[in-house]
Amino acid sequence: MKINFSILLVLSFLFVQQMNAIEKIEVHIVDGIEKQTPPLKFHCASRDDDLGWHYPHLGSDFTFSFRPSVFSETVFFCHFFWGSKDSAFEVYRDSGACGKEGIDTGTCYWLVKEDGFYFANCTSPSQDFLTRKSGW
Numbered sequence: 001m002k003i004n005f006s007i008l009l010v011l012s013f014l015f016v017q018q019m020n021a022i023e024k025i026e027v028h029i030v031d032g033i034e035k036q037t038p039p040l041k042f043h044c045a046s047r048d049d050d051l052g053w054h055y056p057h058l059g060s061d062f063t064f065s066f067r068p069s070v071f072s073e074t075v076f077f078c079h080f081f082w083g084s085k086d087s088a089f090e091v092y093r094d095s096g097a098c099g100k101e102g103i104d105t106g107t108c109y110w111l112v113k114e115d116g117f118y119f120a121n122c123t124s125p126s127q128d129f130l131t132r133k134s135g136w
Contacts, residue, residue, distance in 0.1 A: 025074075026065040027092055027108045028123065031056035033082060040112060044078040044091065051076075068094055080112060085136040087117070 031040050036058055044051040044064070054062050068074040073095060079088040091110055092098045098108035098121070109125055111118040116135035 023106045024065050024067050025092065025098075025106055025108065026063060026123075027076065027098070027110070029054075029056075029062045029078065029091065029110045029112065031058055031060050032111045032113045032118075034058065035114065038083040040080065040082050042078050042080040042112075044076060046074065046076045049076075080117075082112075082136070087134065087136050089117070089134065 029042070029044070033040050039055060039057075041053060041055050043053045044062075046066075049066075051064055056062060064076075066074070066076075073093065075090055075094075076092040077088060077090045080086060092108055098119070105121050105123075107121055107123050109120045109123060111120075111130060115132075117133050118130040119133045120129040120131065122129060
């Protein structure tokens with residue numbers, strides 16, 4: 001009985017160490033809409049976490065961070081509204097949006113502009129590093 005408990009304790013310790021070794025991901029969503037009338041608003045969530053509604057101002061940076069799940073794929077999505085326009089998409093997915101592209105830096109940077117959504121896998125990128133991913 002003592003041996004089984006000791007093995008269980010060691011395995012639990014190793015599992016916790018492995019969980020802490022998983023790189024933390026940071027997602028930035030920046031309001032780059034110059035015309036602030038109407039204002040931008042968006043709602044973000046995952047299967048487990050509701051990050052709520054956000055009403056940014058020009059240049060503001062909504063940032064959240066997390067460790068991807070070991071047991072299932074981690075996905076965060078946001079729904080954006082700007083006047084009569086709206087768009088919803090995944091801002092992070094282990095196997096897709098930002099997951100593969102942000103793997104080197106652990107950072108996903110999204111810039112929302114009048115003509116659509118731009119991505120870079122670094123914090124505060126210059127225009128040269130931004131790639132337009134979609135329109136409204």
